[in-house]
Amino acid sequence: MTDQIPLNPDFRQDVTASFSKQGMMQTLKAALTDVEAGTVTIAAPIGAETSQQDGFAHAGMLWSIGDSAAGYATLTLMGAEERVLTVEMKINLLSPAVGDRITAVGRVIRFGRNLCTSAAEIYAHGPKGTKHVATMIGTTTRLRPE
Amino acid sequence: MTDQIPLNPDFRQDVTASFSKQGMMQTLKAALTDVEAGTVTIAAPIGAETSQQDGFAHAGMLWSIGDSAAGYATLTLMGAEERVLTVEMKINLLSPAVGDRITAVGRVIRFGRNLCTSAAEIYAHGPKGTKHVATMIGTTTRLRPE
Amino acid sequence: MTDQIPLNPDFRQDVTASFSKQGMMQTLKAALTDVEAGTVTIAAPIGAETSQQDGFAHAGMLWSIGDSAAGYATLTLMGAEERVLTVEMKINLLSPAVGDRITAVGRVIRFGRNLCTSAAEIYAHGPKGTKHVATMIGTTTRLRPE
Amino acid sequence: MTDQIPLNPDFRQDVTASFSKQGMMQTLKAALTDVEAGTVTIAAPIGAETSQQDGFAHAGMLWSIGDSAAGYATLTLMGAEERVLTVEMKINLLSPAVGDRITAVGRVIRFGRNLCTSAAEIYAHGPKGTKHVATMIGTTTRLRPE
Numbered sequence: 001m002t003d004q005i006p007l008n009p010d011f012r013q014d015v016t017a018s019f020s021k022q023g024m025m026q027t028l029k030a031a032l033t034d035v036e037a038g039t040v041t042i043a044a045p046i047g048a049e050t051s052q053q054d055g056f057a058h059a060g061m062l063w064s065i066g067d068s069a070a071g072y073a074t075l076t077l078m079g080a081e082e083r084v085l086t087v088e089m090k091i092n093l094l095s096p097a098v099g100d101r102i103t104a105v106g107r108v109i110r111f112g113r114n115l116c117t118s119a120a121e122i123y124a125h126g127p128k129g130t131k132h133v134a135t136m137i138g139t140t141t142r143l144r145p146e
Numbered sequence: 147m148t149d150q151i152p153l154n155p156d157f158r159q160d161v162t163a164s165f166s167k168q169g170m171m172q173t174l175k176a177a178l179t180d181v182e183a184g185t186v187t188i189a190a191p192i193g194a195e196t197s198q199q200d201g202f203a204h205a206g207m208l209w210s211i212g213d214s215a216a217g218y219a220t221l222t223l224m225g226a227e228e229r230v231l232t233v234e235m236k237i238n239l240l241s242p243a244v245g246d247r248i249t250a251v252g253r254v255i256r257f258g259r260n261l262c263t264s265a266a267e268i269y270a271h272g273p274k275g276t277k278h279v280a281t282m283i284g285t286t287t288r289l290r291p292e
Numbered sequence: 293m294t295d296q297i298p299l300n301p302d303f304r305q306d307v308t309a310s311f312s313k314q315g316m317m318q319t320l321k322a323a324l325t326d327v328e329a330g331t332v333t334i335a336a337p338i339g340a341e342t343s344q345q346d347g348f349a350h351a352g353m354l355w356s357i358g359d360s361a362a363g364y365a366t367l368t369l370m371g372a373e374e375r376v377l378t379v380e381m382k383i384n385l386l387s388p389a390v391g392d393r394i395t396a397v398g399r400v401i402r403f404g405r406n407l408c409t410s411a412a413e414i415y416a417h418g419p420k421g422t423k424h425v426a427t428m429i430g431t432t433t434r435l436r437p438e
Numbered sequence: 439m440t441d442q443i444p445l446n447p448d449f450r451q452d453v454t455a456s457f458s459k460q461g462m463m464q465t466l467k468a469a470l471t472d473v474e475a476g477t478v479t480i481a482a483p484i485g486a487e488t489s490q491q492d493g494f495a496h497a498g499m500l501w502s503i504g505d506s507a508a509g510y511a512t513l514t515l516m517g518a519e520e521r522v523l524t525v526e527m528k529i530n531l532l533s534p535a536v537g538d539r540i541t542a543v544g545r546v547i548r549f550g551r552n553l554c555t556s557a558a559e560i561y562a563h564g565p566k567g568t569k570h571v572a573t574m575i576g577t578t579t580r581l582r583p584e
Contacts, residue, residue: 027173
């Protein structure tokens with residue numbers, strides 16, 4: 001985990017504003033639930049609208065929420081004028097995502113001058129408790145105005 | 147690419163039936179456009195409902211469509227009673243997904259007794275032509291009834 | 293991390309015996325430095341014999357040590373007659389590997405009936421201290437005698 | 439595959455010179471066997487010195503050769519003063535590497551201003567013929583003198 005100090009003191013509202021522009025997050029009914037320096041949590045319901053063929057949450061739903069959590073974790077550390085873009089991201093699925101909702105906790109592993117490494121852990125929550133259902137890691141890049 | 151002969155002569159209708167049960171594909175307005183032995187193509191519109199914060203298609207939309215294409219490519223080769231599950235899948239993003247719609251062409255690289263490797267190429271189509279926007283590769287597993 | 297109890301009470305000597313058969317580990321002058329249930333540490337010198345073109349440790353050296361650490365971490369939990377095989381493994385490089393030696397700490401994230409997920413963190417050690425230089429995650433499979 | 443024209447007319451000798459500085463490639467007895475614009479082939483023997491515990495080629499040997507092939511494929515397209523560095527790279531293993539030698543064919547998928555995507559296919563060659571044993575894909579970065 002990074003000990004980088006955020007370059008943008010307004011990172012909380014800027015991350016929140018950016019998140020609200022992601023149509024994909026609205027389609028998935030996802031909500032930002034925590035924004036700290038270097039870590040962001042997003043929650044989304046598990047439901048028929050985001051299922052795969054056997055009724056579990058589609059891995060693409062997990063990946064989408066996890067990618068946004070990992071990317072925004074990186075954005076918390078960037079300058080106000082910067083943007084974040086995912087270069088590559090891998091998911092390892094640990095267990096079928098069963099329950100009421102998932103949370104994805106993104107965190108920054110390396111905050112570089114141009115390239116960053118970030119990760120996300122995905123949990124499913126339901127009546128039977130909480131289960132770690134997927135882990136993601138990938139590369140993001142910092143884009144500055146030209 | 148595999149030269150495996152499908153174990154299930156009805157693979158086209160079975161893949162189509164399974165696809166229609168994926169709520170996530172309906173939410174993304176995706177359609178199966180080609181189902182052949184070892185390769186499956188899925189198309190989906192690019193729009194505000196699946197955007198990221200800068201207006202491009204969210205990488206999670208690409209990943210979701212590509213994962214279904216890669217997984218169903220594997221399912222075309224399996225026995226009628228088998229199911230497919232993604233174990234892990236990585237995406238490398240090549241270019242922002244701009245245009246009207248994307249297509250994901252999934253294919254089987256290795257069809258093993260239990261573990262398979264499959265890939266998907268994602269293209270964005272628009273007035274300016276077609277662009278290769280992402281490439282995915284991952285592992286799927288064959289699940290048989292106990 | 294898993295809380296699985298090892299199936300093989302002799303896992304320490306069996307992992308050590310298996311490690312001694314890896315010609316690749318001898319070529320890299322690697323040594324097993326810790327074998328616990330669910331976690332294994334391997335150390336190897338950084339030197340001209342395993343360099344890349346700029347004098348840093350070749351990423352392939354890191355990957356090789358990390359793959360063995362992650363795989364053997366999984367093997368610590370398996371039955372005495374089982375073997376472990378890597379299905380896929382990804383490395384994210386965080387910093388050039390400069391110093392005297394590296395250590396790779398492998399750990400099990402998911403211990404499944406057939407498929408496991410394991411990870412490794414790679415550190416470089418030198419006069420200037422210890423640096424986290426790479427992180428790996430991948431899938432291994434348990435092979436039982438037929 | 440890229441249709442980029444190499445920026446450095448002397449790319450063949452520069453790649454060859456760089457390769458000869460990789461101590462890791464010498465340790466693995468690897469040889470550059472083909473250097474073209476956007477694609478590089480490297481061969482290495484399979485032997486006891488690079489085995490894993492069951493006598494197959496260690497996946498780390500395959501990864502190392504494949505990483506160098508993918509990286510040098512990218513370097514063929516760069517300017518004379520640039521260097522290439524692997525950011526992340528994943529291998530999917532398709533079959534045990536049995537035989538006399540392996541070849542890794544690296545190729546460029548995307549040649550960007552700073553970030554490139556490249557891939558490698560690994561083949562094992564022996565008395566029984568040639569087998570596709572692994573496929574790799576990853577991100578490399580172009581480093582220019584400051």
